[in-house]
């Protein structure tokens with residue numbers, strides 16, 4: 177006896193008087209009509225912009241994901257996913273990931289699960305309304321014949337218009353090699369800094385540095401404690417390709433300006449999204465502060481909280497004395513120190529550097545910025561005192577009368593958003609934008625009205641995509657390393673599991689010095705692995721996106737996207753780990769057939785100068801297949817053992 181009886185629904189008029197054929201035809205017509213309606217609604221939905229940044233898609237994705245998961249709670253879903261993944265070898269892992277990714281990305285529209293079913297009442301009826309996009313600034317001719325620009329988020333009757341500072345940036349050359357400027361040609365740098373630059377092997381500034389360093393120095397021309405002519409300096413936003421040298425463009429002027437300080441107080445704070453990046457920027461600050469009295473402190477959880485606290489300040493004769501001029505921090509650890517009153521005083525802060533700014537905007541929900549601003553303007557001085565600080569507002573003669581230490585925000589990113597609504601969250605004061613994005617020949621198409629931000633790619637980068645199948649991916653990677661001798665290779669996967677299993681598989685295959693890198697490693701192991709990779713002891717580093725952003729590893733010849741990245745920003749940062757500082761580099765992205773169309777569209781729309789097809793013939797892989805099969809079999813045992821232990 178069967179437990180369930182499944183009856184096929186053949187229409188409402190099944191009374192025996194109509195032939196089965198007629199019924200089937202009627203049913204088919206009905207289904208076709210339904211499918212057409214669904215397609216119409218789906219294509220209306222697709223007109224909304226695709227491939228935006230994760231934060232913009234989070235809500236929509238969550239909803240779709242819930243639909244896909246059949247309403248499972250995230251925890252339940254995770255369990256189900258990892259169980260599926262854990263039970264198979266590398267290929268099924270990938271299969272699951274890709275499927276999952278494709279499910280989320282592709283054609284699952286809310287309609288597929290929210291079709292009105294008879295007998296159910298739909299509550300809510302919340303429809304997502306498209307957010308009106310702003311347009312680039314239009315230049316209008318005034319009555320006097322002069323050209324005028326709308327200053328801030330001007331709203332015309334027809335369209336909203338992009339603010340002038342975003343629409344008309346100071347353009348930075350992307351061609352590093354042909355636009356080097358001798359360090360002695362940039363005025364305002366003291367002998368000690370020039371000496372430090374020389375000892376770090378730097379004779380010339382890159383274009384971004386040649387533009388941004390003088391701009392920051394100019395804003396401090398009247399000294400550290402007041403803005404030029406009593407005005408607060410304008411905030412600075414920099415959008416320049418990966419590896420173009422953005423770090424030095426804030427480190428050098430900050431050191432130069434703070435060098436003359438008399439009392440030690442925290443006057444510069446640089447906030448970075450990850451420990452590794454904070455460490456890297458801390459190293460650069462410390463190296464250029466050599467020979468000065470400036471003290472650089474890092475708050476990123478590398479040391480214990482107490483040790484970090486001790487490096488910030490000390491108490492003598494009941495007085496707090498700062499031990500730090502420059503603090504480099506991750507947002508989480510920074511908030512920890514501020515909420516636990518660990519002696520971090522930001523009342524004298526002059527520079528707030530937000531590196532990887534687009535990513536930091538996404539972490540605004542942690543409210544780190546509002547807490548920093550609160551601490552900066554929490555002045556204990558009497559009203560009217562010369563030390564009083566107030567947030568930037570309308571300029572009046574009264575507001576200018578007490579001289580104030582201005583706070584200047586400096587934003588840096590290779591993928592800075594051009595979305596004014598997002599940038600607004602940073603509370604920028606009369607910002608100036610330095611950007612290489614606009615230098616693109618097809619700049620008209622860069623209009624955000626197209627729903628896509630466009631970015632500049634490093635000039636020395638050559639991009640390829642490699643058509644593949646799930647099972648050929650590991651062999652292709654081996655082919656690049658063993659046959660084409662393309663090492664050191666930095667290889668990105670979309671999950672920790674894939675990185676781990678691919679690493680195990682390559683170890684079992686033999687012949688390649690490989691290592692894995694993910695957030696699962698201890699901070700010590702992560703540091704050691706990166707060092708060994710940089711020293712050339714590791715040929716292949718298999719990593720999650722933990723090293724996709726900002727990390728500067730010299731000598732990476734080739735980046736491989738073993739799993740295609742879902743978002744354009746992820747792609748730009750991943751491939752930007754090679755072709756740095758004006759050098760050349762290669763980037764290969766393995767693409768399954770189903771991924772090709774969407775991925776290539778995404779990359780071209782983002783402004784890639786061209787991604788070429790690289791076909792690897794199956795016969796080139798054949799000689800490795802036997803050894804690969806054996807390694808795959810052993811992998812199953814290793815995974816079983818790992819699960820058991």
Ligand SMILES: Nc1ncnc2c1ncn2[C@@H]1O[C@H](COP(=O)(O)OP(=O)(O)OP(=O)(O)O)[C@@H](O)[C@H]1O
Nearest residue numbers: 380381382418419420421422423424590726728757
């Ligand atoms: N003027 C210069 N001369 C020679 N090398 C330089 C110069 N400026 C920077 N570099 C080197 O270029 C590399 C990239 O610099 P940096 O890490 O600042 O790039 P970035 O623009 O911040 O990249 P990303 O967007 O990936 O974070 C570093 O190794 C740095 O030492």
